[in-house]
Amino acid sequence: MEYSSLQRQVAYMKKRLFDQGYLDEQFYQLEELQDEANPNFVEEVVTLFFRDSSRLMANIEQALEKCPQDFHRLDSFMHQLKGSTSSIGALRVKNECTQFREYCDEGNLDGCQRSFQKVKREHAVLKQKLKAYFQLLRQIGPTERATPPGG
């Protein structure tokens, strides 16, 4: 009972993440890759993502502060970040990255800065949500983790 309740919670949480556009199809792909050989695959990948993306974002932040602006470089960083977000299906973050790059193309520094703030925010929010998600998942246990019943 407790388990199934937890499972329901997890399922619900996940559904919301998808419905609200935080995650996309790619996340399902990751789940499918998870197996006995890698029982914590999804969490590992997500952790890796946040670590690497934080580094990238620090680079961007630094580059933004420089003067004069090197939009080419900024764009390049953001391109990397965007590629990274696609790895776990971080949809919202990805969209903000796209927006940022558009501002970059225009040479719109102000736009870039605002956009970057959004990127940071989405990134932080997602991080928090996924953290909670995995915590819950861990409580369920490995066997159930694979396919929590649809909520």
Add this chain to the structure above:
Amino acid sequence: MVMENLAASSRTEAFPVGLRVLVVDDDPTWLKILEKMLRKCSYEVTTCGLARVALEMLRERKDRFDIVISDVNMPDMDGFKLLEHVGLEMDLPVIMMSIDGETSRVMKGVQHGACDYLLKPVRMKELKNIWQHVYRKKMHEVKEIEGHDINEDLQIRNGPEDFEDRLVLNGTDMNSVRKRKDVDSKEHPDQEFCDPATVKKARVVWSVDLHQKFVNAVNQIGIDKVGPKKILDLMNVPGLTRENVASHLQKYRLYLSRLQKQNEGRTFSGNMQSDFSSQDVSENFDLHNSTQTQQNGASSKYIYTNQKISEQGIAPDACADDFKGVVSLQVTDRKQALLSDVPDSQKVSGVSQLGVLLSFKDMMPIVDMKPLKPSISRHQPWNAGIPVVQSMQCPKHNHEHCSLFEDCSCLPKPDKEPQGFVDHFHTPTSLISITCNSEDDMSGLSEFNPVQTNQKSSHSKAISPMSFMTNPVSVQVDSGLSSTQDFGATCEEDGETNKKEYYYDQTCSGRIPPPLELSLKNETDLASLPEELQLCSLQGIGCFENLGLNSMEIFQYNDSTSAIEVYSNWNDGLEFNCDYLYDSVDYPMIDECLFA
């Protein structure tokens, strides 16, 4: 041999199971995901976060991977650049990936030679089918070879779609091919793969000479107005097809454009060309058997340049590591002597004919010698003292260099994958890998191991050692191949001074072996030799170009004497990279080989 068989069969048990993939991506998250995905496809995965490191890995062992998947945007090296390198040096199929799906980017990828372009996020189902690119490449090669080899009239068209047609066209040839295959099949149980290919592939090897012709033609026409047909006509090399020229031209163009960008004022081409011309390479490597061999003139010199000998199957005992130094052989002799049909090669037991002296002193370790595998297996009788042609792979680190040779070096067919597939694809090349050790070690070269042994093993066994007779064969080591040194210098495509990246560097720290003088002696014997003896002169590097061209040439090397008789089966497989030297067996003629 047995080991090879086992290894081969286990690996090829159920192709594409065990496909060896190298994934290059600076994004650690993607690297992890891709690795998992590929593992789930039952592939053997190696990941790499740096393009430079990936290139090193590839160069280190050409036959280590079957296919490369790389991201386009990487901080240390542009993905397209990596793509070019791999295509030129190893000739492995490369798949590009990117989150950017813009048409222009995709087009660029295709232009640079990518066999596919995947958009991120990549799905597993897309990865499941990547084996087709490996297979397709093999098919092409086989077809090419077959076409050249067996029937000059056959028009070999490159293109997967033609495969079926080609098979039909090559039907007759296939029979003969099949026969040989049967012989091979004993040794290579896992041939099921090759069936479709049947084809042994006659690889066109762009020998120095041939490349020189090509470049001359291009220069004559004018690089802007040049076109494959025009070049083909100007070159006037029988057996060479328009497709061969077209693909070579494409690579050459890429090379040139890259050069321009890098433009450090290298006069690479200049050097190379002059080197070549000075080589007095009178012989052009005939692509056809026998007919062309007539060209020998008094000076049928073969310049043997091996930049790096990639050993694939270096003589059983000799590991590729033993191979060192560059040997440039200039064999002056009547070509006819060297010409011989494949079947006749068996007569070449009397190695005494060609005296090719190879002095491998100071040879740099050979990067890898590709043994010509399959071919040997086919010619069992050849084993009897018949030297094996070795396919040496010359690292293509030198792009510039490569370009000179028209990708000679660059096009080393990546042996690597062939390794695994060698069995499958009966590589007809009768090339024998020769591990040439320093002179002192020459004694170690005892017999020739049939290529077949090497086939299976990815690199362990090279063809049996060449025995070099000290007959008065004068092999001129083209020490003038300072180009090799240039190579080293120019290795770094990125202008990085880290030459290490080029295995070339690694292997030859710029030492150039003393010139060797080899002169062919016995014409008669040569007659039994396969028609073309293509030698590329490499300097300082102990690479042997694949000498495997159709006929097998025996290299006999005596410690005491400096003369070495070279019987090499100059199969079409003669290339620096000799990856695909197989298939030469059936084709008496030598394909254009790419000398590295």
